[in-house]
Amino acid sequence: MKKLLNKIDDVVVESLAGLAASHPTLVRLHPSVKAVLRADAPRVKVAVISGGGSGHEPLHGGYVGYGMLDAACPGEVFTSPTPDQMYEAAKAVEGGKGVLFIVKNYTGDVMNFQMAADMLAGEGVNVAQVVIDDDVAVQDSLYTAGRRGVGGTVLAEKIVGAKAEAGGSLEEVKALCEKVNSRVRSMGMALTPCTVPAAGKPTFSLAEDEMEIGIGIHGEPGRERMKLKPAGQIVEMMAKAIVDDLPFKPGDEVLAFVNGMGGTPQMELFLVFNDLAAYLRDRGLVIARSLVGNYITSLEMQGFSITLLKLDEELKVLWDAPVETAGLRWGR
Amino acid sequence: MKKLLNKIDDVVVESLAGLAASHPTLVRLHPSVKAVLRADAPRVKVAVISGGGSGHEPLHGGYVGYGMLDAACPGEVFTSPTPDQMYEAAKAVEGGKGVLFIVKNYTGDVMNFQMAADMLAGEGVNVAQVVIDDDVAVQDSLYTAGRRGVGGTVLAEKIVGAKAEAGGSLEEVKALCEKVNSRVRSMGMALTPCTVPAAGKPTFSLAEDEMEIGIGIHGEPGRERMKLKPAGQIVEMMAKAIVDDLPFKPGDEVLAFVNGMGGTPQMELFLVFNDLAAYLRDRGLVIARSLVGNYITSLEMQGFSITLLKLDEELKVLWDAPVETAGLRWGR
Numbered sequence: 258m259k260k261l262l263n264k265i266d267d268v269v270v271e272s273l274a275g276l277a278a279s280h281p282t283l284v285r286l287h288p289s290v291k292a293v294l295r296a297d298a299p300r301v302k303v304a305v306i307s308g309g310g311s312g313h314e315p316l317h318g319g320y321v322g323y324g325m326l327d328a329a330c331p332g333e334v335f336t337s338p339t340p341d342q343m344y345e346a347a348k349a350v351e352g353g354k355g356v357l358f359i360v361k362n363y364t365g366d367v368m369n370f371q372m373a374a375d376m377l378a379g380e381g382v383n384v385a386q387v388v389i390d391d392d393v394a395v396q397d398s399l400y401t402a403g404r405r406g407v408g409g410t411v412l413a414e415k416i417v418g419a420k421a422e423a424g425g426s427l428e429e430v431k432a433l434c435e436k437v438n439s440r441v442r443s444m445g446m447a448l449t450p451c452t453v454p455a456a457g458k459p460t461f462s463l464a465e466d467e468m469e470i471g472i473g474i475h476g477e478p479g480r481e482r483m484k485l486k487p488a489g490q491i492v493e494m495m496a497k498a499i500v501d502d503l504p505f506k507p508g509d510e511v512l513a514f515v516n517g518m519g520g521t522p523q524m525e526l527f528l529v530f531n532d533l534a535a536y537l538r539d540r541g542l543v544i545a546r547s548l549v550g551n552y553i554t555s556l557e558m559q560g561f562s563i564t565l566l567k568l569d570e571e572l573k574v575l576w577d578a579p580v581e582t583a584g585l586r587w588g589r
Numbered sequence: 590m591k592k593l594l595n596k597i598d599d600v601v602v603e604s605l606a607g608l609a610a611s612h613p614t615l616v617r618l619h620p621s622v623k624a625v626l627r628a629d630a631p632r633v634k635v636a637v638i639s640g641g642g643s644g645h646e647p648l649h650g651g652y653v654g655y656g657m658l659d660a661a662c663p664g665e666v667f668t669s670p671t672p673d674q675m676y677e678a679a680k681a682v683e684g685g686k687g688v689l690f691i692v693k694n695y696t697g698d699v700m701n702f703q704m705a706a707d708m709l710a711g712e713g714v715n716v717a718q719v720v721i722d723d724d725v726a727v728q729d730s731l732y733t734a735g736r737r738g739v740g741g742t743v744l745a746e747k748i749v750g751a752k753a754e755a756g757g758s759l760e761e762v763k764a765l766c767e768k769v770n771s772r773v774r775s776m777g778m779a780l781t782p783c784t785v786p787a788a789g790k791p792t793f794s795l796a797e798d799e800m801e802i803g804i805g806i807h808g809e810p811g812r813e814r815m816k817l818k819p820a821g822q823i824v825e826m827m828a829k830a831i832v833d834d835l836p837f838k839p840g841d842e843v844l845a846f847v848n849g850m851g852g853t854p855q856m857e858l859f860l861v862f863n864d865l866a867a868y869l870r871d872r873g874l875v876i877a878r879s880l881v882g883n884y885i886t887s888l889e890m891q892g893f894s895i896t897l898l899k900l901d902e903e904l905k906v907l908w909d910a911p912v913e914t915a916g917l918r919w920g921r
Binding site: 259260261262263264268269271272273274275276278279280311312314315319334448449451465468485487488489491513515519520521522523524525526527528529530531532534544547548549551554556557559561581583586587588 | 595596604610643800820821851860880915
């Protein structure tokens with residue numbers, strides 16, 4: 258295992274310290290639990306909080322800041338955070354207008370966010386939760402009942418964060434998050450596996466001429482393992498599954514998001530976007546917004562995912578709204 | 590070789606098409622040569638142009654846009670662009686106030702930019718050039734007489750782009766670029782090699798327990814190949830070489846830039862930043878600005894580089910100025 262680390266047990270804590278040290282005006286760390294907090298929290302707004310296993314950076318800690326998350330709760334690598342992290346983070350940033358938990362659909366995350374919500378509700382805090390389940394690849398999977406939550410989470414955090422920043426109520430912000438989830442679909446693929454530091458060996462293996470289509474962000478099995486194909490054919494398989502699922506219809510405006518799994522060269526991500534743009538044009542869809550890069554990763558895995566979000570005027574305005582985080586930043 | 594591509598010969602062209610398709614309001618492609626142009630060029634300002642081999646994305650095409658580059662000329666992977674690309678790009682974006690070429694110090698790039706400058710000067714265009722040579726690792730290298738140009742190039746393009754956007758003259762913009770180059774130092778390392786698509790095999794090999802310190806962005810040899818060490822020790826070796834070189838002095842304010850080589854997990858880059866912050870604190874340096882991520886890459890190479898820029902008020906203001914490109918974007 259070749260990794261840049263000091264002690265395996267300290268990987269997450271040291272990485273969080275580096276995030277905070279490099280963005281001191283945006284975030285601070287919670288003094289007693291592993292949580293990334295907005296530097297200027299609490300504020301009088303709905304507190305938008307997410308979390309999940311580490312190893313997907315910049316998700317979620319990199320999305321804490323103006324116009325996106327108020328707090329993020331990172332677990333160990335590919336491991337759910339605990340209810341006390343979520344509870345303490347919420348207590349630290351909640352400003353009187355309630356808390357929205359944005360939860361990726363993994364069994365441990367869902368269970369622990371539910372426990373934290375119960376603890377907060379018991380103290381009179383208004384808490385709502387939305388579970389993101391945008392991955393069309395598989396119905397159930399290794400860590401999930403129902404579809405997995407993947408790239409759509411990034412878009413939900415951005416759009417919902419903008420609404421909360423603009424003063425939306427907890428009911429409005431929750432409804433918006435459900436709306437985003439209902440209009441977003443994703444699928445991923447991998448060329449190579451990744452290695453969890455504590456495990457020391459790859460999560461799975463792929464032959465030199467193989468890829469896996471429909472893979473999850475922890476390397477959990479996808480739809481099909483097959484011989485490597487030209488990028489255009491890979492994109493077509495994945496985009497077809499996504500477009501047919503919602504279904505997206507001719508004339509729909511979409512946000513097209515090509516996400517790198519962490520180890521994929523940017524040159525290849527742009528090449529993939531080019532193939533995606535051609536496919537969507539053939540299907541009559543209009544790319545009105547786009548995002549290309551490493552936004553929800555699986556350590557050093559090579560591969561990519563495609564996420565499409567069906568836009569409307571409300572979603573476009575909120576997507577374009579200013580954001581200032583380590584992972585996404587524009588226009589303030 | 591596992592890569593997301595269609596035909597090996599088309600990798601660069603398709604990737605550029607994807608860059609343009611995903612950022613149509615920011616950039617357009619030159620109709621006849623491989624060059625990325627600002628969508629709104631030419632404008633009445635000094636045209637800031639860079640270029641070099643592909644495979645380092647988002648450098649340089651990802652830095653074309655408001656507040657940074659007016660054009661970028663990409664060669665094939667790890668291969669210099671040609672003088673006609675630079676000449677045509679300059680002709681397309683030059684708005685009457687002259688052209689600054691920002692050139693990374695590689696023999697082919699320097700020679701070809703010089704030829705393009707001669708061609709433009711022959712037509713009465715004011716052209717200036719600055720060669721960036723910030724890599725402290727080696728004096729000469731495989732493709733370079735003198736020090737190599739690496740991470741400092743990203744910072745120079747941002748800062749100089751802001752000055753040009755603000756109306757600086759060619760003389761002012763050139764002097765600023767020389768100032769940045771005189772105050773910036775870098776060093777890189779690799780855990781793994783990378784594979785140029787047309788070659789089909791890794792550029793070099795490293796044993797499972799080895800790393801290379803001082804590596805160049807094309808995998809060219811560095812200072813020393815050694816056993817993998819804890820991140821803190823690696824950072825100290827590299828940061829010491831950088832700090833001692835300028836030398837940076839106690840009390841100096843710096844921009845600290847930890848750059849991923851393309852295949853390094855973001856979690857590890859933040860961990861590295863944490864070690865860098867500790868080292869710089871011990872040396873009495875003050876991190877006034879920071880940048881962490883994949884900004885000048887070597888395809889899928891795993892590893893990182895450290896770049897330090899000695900700041901002053903002028904450089905801080907220009908660094909903070911709005912920028913809107915595929916690779917860097919904030920504050921407009």
